[in-house]
Amino acid sequence: MFAKATKNFTKQIDPDGCLIPVSRLNNSDKLDMLSLVIKRNPFWFWQRPRYLPTDFTLSDVLLGEAIRPDVAESDFLKYEGMYSDNLAGKIDAGLGRVGLNLEGKGSSKLQSSFGHLKKQEVDVQNLLFASRDRLLNLDHCLVQQTREKRNDVFGVLKERIFTTQPCSITQEVMGQGSCGAVFGLLGPQDVQVSVRENGNMEKDSNVSMEIPPHTVIAYSIIELEVKRGGQYELCLQPDTLGGFEADSAEADPLCISPLDVVLVDGPMAAGLRDELLIPGNAPLSILDEHLQKLKAYLQQLADLPAPTRSGLFLLLKRVLADRAALGALDAVLDERCRGGTPDPGDPEQSPSLKHAVRDLLEILQLNRQDPIQAGGYKSQDSSPLTAAYLLISAMEEMSDVGLAQLEWFCSPPNLKALNSLVSRLLVGGECNLQDPLLSSLVGEEAARRTERLFLSSNVELRTERGRLRAETGPQPGLLPLVMCVTIQGLASLGTGQ
Incomplete structure (x- = not known):
């Protein structure tokens, strides 16, 4: 307050x-x-x-x-x-x-x-x-x-x-x-x-x-x-x-991959944020170019070992609507991705927050002393650490209302259908409502929650002649983008749940 x-x-x-x-x-x-x-x-x-x-x-x-x-x-x-x-x-x-x-x-x-x-x-x-x-x-x-x-x-x-x-x-x-x-x-x-x-x-x-x-x-x-x-x-x-000022011209920088539109080098962030603000009243397919650059990260999540993927999915499902917990997980991964070693026992955190942080470090094997297991990845942009940070940072950028709606979709059939919907809207800006992969969304509860989830991210859904269209609302900011990243990231983890 x-x-x-x-x-x-x-x-x-x-x-x-x-x-x-x-x-x-x-x-x-x-x-x-x-x-x-x-x-x-x-x-x-x-x-x-x-x-x-x-x-x-x-x-x-x-x-x-x-x-x-x-x-x-x-x-x-x-x-x-x-x-x-x-x-x-x-x-x-x-x-x-x-x-x-x-x-x-x-x-x-x-x-x-x-x-x-x-x-x-x-x-x-x-x-x-x-x-x-x-x-x-x-x-x-x-x-x-x-x-x-x-x-x-x-x-x-x-x-x-x-x-x-x-x-x-x-x-x-x-x-x-x-x-x-x-x-x-x-x-x-x-x-x-x-x-x-x-x-x-x-x-x-x-x-x-x-x-x-x-x-x-x-x-x-x-x-x-x-x-x-x-x-x-x-x-x-x-x-x-x-x-x-760097100590030498060859100082070890934060790894910037070809995905530099997403992973940024400090002062570049403000300019990129302004440059990539999403226009209003545009089809959702306008985001596809940016999301293509994230495929490597999302694939990292899908390629995690089944126990790791399952544990991370269940943890994020547990804290999805807990803004304080998301902030704590975001902070610890931010510190790790920058090469730091945050103390999981922060005295200002409540016992439940400390428990969530410990669970995250254990799931990603970041609490071990071995440098490879403890986040000392040679290539930060291809590590599970960075991929997990991508997803959690996107979740934290979503609105409270959007996260509350998304919590309902965190079951295998609903999450798969929601991801299919987003994928089709990203490709062509619209989709066929009779698509069998969207069957889990055809129902009063699912329809209501889908519309509220998109609306909370400044995306409007419209139906016309059996087809569903998605358009950004006025001044959508970056909410449509972080919503799509969150849905696709959770779907990558939810495979096989």
Whole structure:
């Protein structure tokens, strides 16, 4: 709820700027002026950079005297945001001979009363002067660990926005509906209101969170370009990207295969993401070219030994609708694919999350000491490790509603039929509803869930003269692509279940 409120805040006041919302309340204490923040560039182009506050400031990793920044503090604004969605939906469509006529209504309110906010800014010209001829301590453990990870970049906190008084965040959800079948109302807040057949149901919830004063809710950074000898430059322009200079021209890079449209090299990610945004009102076949480049990864999943494939499929089926578990699995595979060895016993994880991470490491044989078994693959782009990360990262990009619908399809006949449907839509943009391979989808429950799954990924299904067509909705983003990757990946694992 805190992350949603801060994200809404930055969208409202700085939609195209550099403000970064604070995603965890616990990170507020780490965000002092000139604090070091690690920007982790994405591994796959559909991901966004992650910002990891550290316990250190720039002065902590410099040789010589500390830098004492000139900081200006000013009143920023008084902020009270109310985000209300009055949702109404009706479906009058179907697959095959199955017709649906369903209606529902609901509302969701997220109120953020941050009150009077203040802003602190570093005098950048003063910082630039103070940084002249200064050197980073290359022996500092944080510098060494960050330098080893080629996609990690140092950023220095130059601006922060914080609360000045106790404030609150409140989320209220109300829903009601009636229909002749089960219907789930979808909305931007991923609130689901379920209605039983020939009945009515109301669902209300009200959650409030108290935020203390001096809580940082947003900040911005200046990236550092670090030279081999420890000299550094401030990246003052938004399009100037930081990073560590390679020790030699032959430095071992993250393996980039011919699949570089998917697996990206740090700063390339943002450009690729913008370049590959899917146009609206286009046939689903527009994705086929991109998905062809993923066949090698998906084949890796299908070629796993049967026990490994079965174990991974059952684990992902178990955590499919658990956003926290998916995030934990995504994080551990991200660390592994970058050559790190994350601790599966993270103290901030709940016992169930630790159990899921341990299961994943055991299934992929990543908890052994042997370098071949422990993720030390010679070719990262052809390893089961990277293939599993591809699937889990795509799952995490899907909406909560989409994952909830996909959970129902995780049985052999349903998953096979869903994958057949996607494959046919990718090839020609439409398919024949009488196709025997789609028989599992011809039924009221399957038809409803199929339509909701595609709709949650901004893809609209239309029937005309016995044929089913799929088109992207307006501004679909990358959701149609990650949905197809997820379905085909799970189908690759589900073979023989």
